[in-house]
Amino acid sequence: MTIPSTNLRTGAMLSLIQQDSSGNYTLGVSSASTADLTAATQQVAGVQATFGAAQVRLSLASATMQTQSQNNASAISQINDVDVAAASTQLATYNVLVQVDASMTAQANVNSEAVLKLLKQ
Numbered sequence: 804m805t806i807p808s809t810n811l812r813t814g815a816m817l818s819l820i821q822q823d824s825s826g827n828y829t830l831g832v833s834s835a836s837t838a839d840l841t842a843a844t845q846q847v848a849g850v851q852a853t854f855g856a857a858q859v860r861l862s863l864a865s866a867t868m869q870t871q872s873q874n875n876a877s878a879i880s881q882i883n884d885v886d887v888a889a890a891s892t893q894l895a896t897y898n899v900l901v902q903v904d905a906s907m908t909a910q911a912n913v914n915s916e917a918v919l920k921l922l923k924q
Contacts, residue, residue, distance in 0.1 A: 806857045815842030
């Protein structure tokens, strides 16, 4: 986006605003005609319209970026939630496998002891 440069010291405003040698500005409205005042007012209104349009465009761009930022944060949060759920499921699966292994080992030990008792008799 390009905001055009504006110089209110030219055109119709030039006949109304004067700058002295020390840099101070004076407004010469008393010597200006109605046409000069109307033209200067129109010049200022045109500049205000240009800057107003640029401000609206920048505000819209800012609002769009804020919405995109919120959407990205929401997506990242959902991805993290899915990762936690998958990790929890995997942990539960591994816990079950460890318990099954311990149970099978205990059962195998009991069966071998029973076989040894039978052989000893």
